[in-house]
Amino acid sequence: EVRGEPDPRSGYIIGIDKIDKAVRQTVLKPLRKALRGEDSRELHELVLDLASQTQGALQRPISGFKLRVTPRHELGWISTETGCMPKPGDTMSTEEMELMIRIQFEFAASHRLHCAEESDEWNREAFGKCNNPAGHGHNYRVEVCVSPDLSGEGSTRMGFETVEAIVKREVIDRFDHRNLNEQCEEFERLNPSVENITSVSRDLLLSPLAEAGGRLREITVWETEKTS
Structure with a gap:
């Protein structure tokens, strides 16, 4: 660059x-x-x-x-x-340079976009086909960018394997092949939009990554090629 x-x-x-x-x-x-x-x-x-x-x-x-x-x-x-x-x-100098590990993942899940506190008409107007009572599915793509701690004279104990294991355990295995509305407690009262999926995934990863010696810099979730 x-x-x-x-x-x-x-x-x-x-x-x-x-x-x-x-x-x-x-x-x-x-x-x-x-x-x-x-x-x-x-x-x-x-x-x-x-x-x-x-x-x-x-x-x-x-x-x-x-x-x-x-x-x-x-x-x-x-x-x-x-x-x-x-x-x-x-x-x-670790204050001048930052190492970044970036990995992409996938998971498949179904959901329904629906706000229970609003009327059926409001939900249909807001979400269109995504409000289908039977739900619908996506092949989600997730990209995580992590900055490992380099305070030990430029060395790090975090690599691809560590990041992959944490993301798989905390996010992918939790949501893969699930009905997000009905099978994931994170979305019992939260509409499973791609924005909320991203926010929930971030919250799930922050502490485990920090404990492993890394900082979550970015997370992007694609619902479709056009929507992230």
Whole structure:
């Protein structure tokens, strides 16, 4: 991620060809080495080094760097203070950098959007087909972004496996293949809209993630491709 003011002539902040060249020069060889098991560093350490090397190749600050490990797993760094990655060999300050773990999940559930305190006519007007008395279903997609604690000189005890286990236990297993209105106590008196599902999921995750050494930065729930 590169930030700045667009060039007044080209309208570019930086040409994408320059970014592509820098990434190819600095990232591909170390990644191949890591995939062959020839790099003993933790993944977050490797990614930070790749970010620093890429910044050096670009010869300008970069404020964020992400590695998509799988279609559902992403690990990245952002600069929270200086607006740039540390130079190779520099000591990292946890006040200046933040590590982010981002994972996507899915669950299938049915629900009915209905406010019991309102009239049937009001509910039909407000929710349309989603007020169908028999309910309807969705394949929900959930994306969670967690920032692990790095106070121990840049080390962390939280990785993909820890985040996955917590989200699966607290959210996915709780809601998957359930009628949210009738089988989940969280929605006995709360309309299971995508907004409320997101809010409930956030509340379910905050404490377990904190106890495991992480902070929930973001959570997004998609009901459909158009609705989140």
